[in-house]
Amino acid sequence: MRKSWHSLSEYQALRAMMEGNTTASAARRLGLSQSAVSRSLTNLEARIGTTLFERESGRLVPTSAAVRLNSRLDALFQALDSIDGPAETPRENLRLIAPPTFANQFIVGHIASFIKTHPEAFISLEIAISPEVVAGVQADNYDLGIVGVEPTRAGAKLIPFRKATAAVVMSPDHPLAAQAVIRPMDLDGENLIGFNYRHARRAQLDKLLLEVRAYPKVVAEVSSSTAAIDLVRLGVGLAVVNPFPSVQTSAEGVVFRPFASAISYQTYFVAPDHRPLSQTARHFLRHVRLHTPKDAFSEAV
Structure with a gap:
């Protein structure tokens, strides 16, 4: 059985399509017409006997075979780039x-x-x-x-x-900072920095506090953990937050304690x-x- 010849233009069409996502973008990259790009891709699929793109919702989506082939072509294009000698490394x-x-x-x-x-x-x-x-x-x-x-x-x-898992953030001199774990009932009567009602965890926390009959005083509402922690640092109150990544980046002037609940992020x-x-x-x-x-x-x- 005779082995078919490799076609650089077909490989270039595949690479341009993977990078540009549409035949129009690929055509602009190669300076060709869209029909020429489509023809090269069709010829490549016929030559290797594998479907490389499937149409979904009006757009061409690369198959896993296209991804694998495109990855294998890295060495080819790197070799072509080096033929004319050292070149500036592309950004x-x-x-x-x-x-x-x-x-x-x-x-x-x-x-x-x-x-x-x-x-x-x-x-x-x-x-x-x-x-x-x-x-x-x-x-x-x-x-x-x-x-x-x-x-x-x-x-x-x-x-x-x-x-x-959820954490309570507070100032280091807050009485609750002496506890290893903060329970929902511990928040009763505390000044609490809450999240606004469009925040996914607000309703979950409100329900949990209601179940244990804990009634903190919500003194402020924010939309991000960053804002909540900044207010804690300024002495406004405490907050129940997603500790990641704030515990790694914004822990100065505050302490984090585990919150005994099923709230997770x-x-x-x-x-x-x-x-x-x-x-x-x-x-x-x-x-x-x-x-x-x-x-x-x-x-x-």
């Missing part, structure tokens, strides 16, 4: 988006350490509330996001990162579901996992 762009709780100190710290070990990388970071993080990734405006709430999955792929990386993660995004995700320290309130998943 590897990574577009990140995160809410303030994660962006401040936690993500920026990982960005700093990542760039030191990956000098070819260029990273942009946008700070937004969690719904906008998910919407931005779904719209393919960002390569990777991180959130501390579970969003809807349509258009976004959730990659579990950490799970945590899940942290996810958010990625587009219509294309594989870029190599830089995969490396950054692995970097964050490896360099996130252990703490008493959360664990890796």
Whole structure:
């Protein structure tokens, strides 16, 4: 049986399609017509006998076979790039988006350490509330996001990162700071910094306190753990929060104590579901996992 010839134009069409996500984008990258790109992809599928793209909701989505083949082509394109001699190392762009709780100190710290070990990388970071993080990734405006709430999955792929149990944060001289664990009934009569009612854990905490007949005085409402901890630090009251990543980044001037309850939190990386993660995004995700320290309130998943 005669072995078919490799076709560079077909491989270039596949690479451009994987990077651009649409035939129009791939055509612009290659300086070809969309029909020429489609023809190259069809010829490649026929030659190797494997479906590389499937149409879903009007768009072409790469199959696992396309992802594997594209990965194997890395060596080919690297060799082609080196033919004319040493060239300037291309910058590897990574577009990140995160809410303030994660962006401040936690993500920026990982960005700093990542760039030191990956000098070819260029990273942009946008700070937004969690719904906008998910919407931005779904719209393919960002390569990777991180959130501390579970969003809807349509258009976004959730990659579990950490799970945590609730903690009470207070000033070090607060009477409850002497306790190893804070019980719901311990909050009775205390000045409490609560979360607003659109926050997923507000109703859960209110129900728990009502069950044990604990009636704290809600003196302020906020929408993020960062704001709650800042108010605790300023002596306004105490708060029940998701301790990750704040216990690692914002513990100065406050103490965290475990809260005896079933309240828990899940942290996810958010990625587009219509294309594989870029190599830089995969490396950054692995970097964050490896360099996130252990703490008493959360664990890796």
